[in-house]
Amino acid sequence: MSAREEPVDIVVEERRLAGTLITPDKRIPGFLFVHGWADSQKRYLVRAREIAALGCVCLTFDLQGHAETEHDQDNVTREDNLKDVLAAFDLLAKHEAVDRNKIGVIGTSYGGYLAAITTQLRPVRWLGLRVPALYLDEDWNTPKSQLDKKKIATYRRGPVGPGENRALSACARFKGDVLIVESEKDDIVPHPTITNFREAFENAHSLTYRVIADADHALSEQNWQEAYTSTLLNWATEMVVGSREEGDTPQALTEMRPGPTRGPPKPA
């Protein structure tokens, strides 16, 4: 219980009544939103507002090579964009209202891939992945737009384990709570990729997996967007309210420290 509970006297004329005042933590959870490739923060504002209404600080942002810096899209590498996510995370974590032990990262597609890697570099407690993309570890510093698209498409259709992929390795070590949302008719991030992610989270504190029926990768129909918003909001509510009830810093985060992010997930 992180709330403070204190006895108070209620004065009524010459009488005093015994009361108990319960106040929640002053510091509140934070959520970072990472958009997908060729998208921008714009679309995420509505969801960020809804999660802020749970009593959280939310941060959306434009990755380098997008929105105002779209002119740079052909040059930007995964390393560049990972640095962007880390910088955004740090800005959120430094916010005076934010409880550093209660930060969630929510990413879509390429943003989900970056979010997954971020869990090994920053103390992420909650990880929300919508149609998370997968890339080969090789050519990490090659501009993202120059990666071999055919090779990636093939890679996404086969089984990939945590030992052979940086993002999945991060998932395998992640000890927080996970949401994975799949689009049933996704040509870009097909079912086998989602399965690779799901199977990777062997140490997660909880896993919530949902499929949006009939939906495509971009959730191009309004009702698919709404289904995702509702799923995300329910999950965030459960996480935020649950964390306020339990209060203490979860073991997963106190144990976490910066370190190598590659290699097999466990010494075994």
Added chain:
Amino acid sequence: MSAREEPVDIVVEERRLAGTLITPDKRIPGFLFVHGWADSQKRYLVRAREIAALGCVCLTFDLQGHAETEHDQDNVTREDNLKDVLAAFDLLAKHEAVDRNKIGVIGTSYGGYLAAITTQLRPVRWLGLRVPALYLDEDWNTPKSQLDKKKIATYRRGPVGPGENRALSACARFKGDVLIVESEKDDIVPHPTITNFREAFENAHSLTYRVIADADHALSEQNWQEAYTSTLLNWATEMVVGSREEGDTPQALTEMRPGPTRGPPKPA
């Protein structure tokens, strides 16, 4: 939208990314719990903790004539206990963290009766009534324990309108959101009393009415207690999250001012 939304620059090495930071209101909702006759604050602490976990300040307290002041139970009047509720409300409303426009009062049985009357004397936004009791207006300053129990039991079995009862009159003028929870097998507050309350709320912003199947007045079985806790928590979540999304002071409260609490609910 009561949250603050501001553009922020995220600095990554020599680059700057455009971000949007959304922070919720610093002031948060408050909830006051009013226990029933011959009970105490003790039983309400668990629910108060759960609602505090939604990011609210909660206050429970012992009415005069109960717990530490039980020796006074035979002398205490409704006027005394109403003053207790108002004093407790004022203590909560004055708390630095509490948004005065977002205060809920939750009462059981006699506590529900007092909570209903409170809506006409203080700016209550949310009113939660479990098995709210009804008393004749007469003998207001007679010790509560000396009221004619047979007469009250008969009164609770018949139709009573807002024009003839102080608590129902307050309900009829109340413009906030209401939760009414009935116990299906309640000998003390029978179904007609609940109906009188339900029908009185003609100006309520919303009404949520639930019956706990098979339950008695005191919710003497654990699963009935749990059903009530879950109903209360769902309702409070909807109210609190909804108010954070919408933000502005509802018309009902800005219009409200202290005034007479008797008489017909509307000039008509």
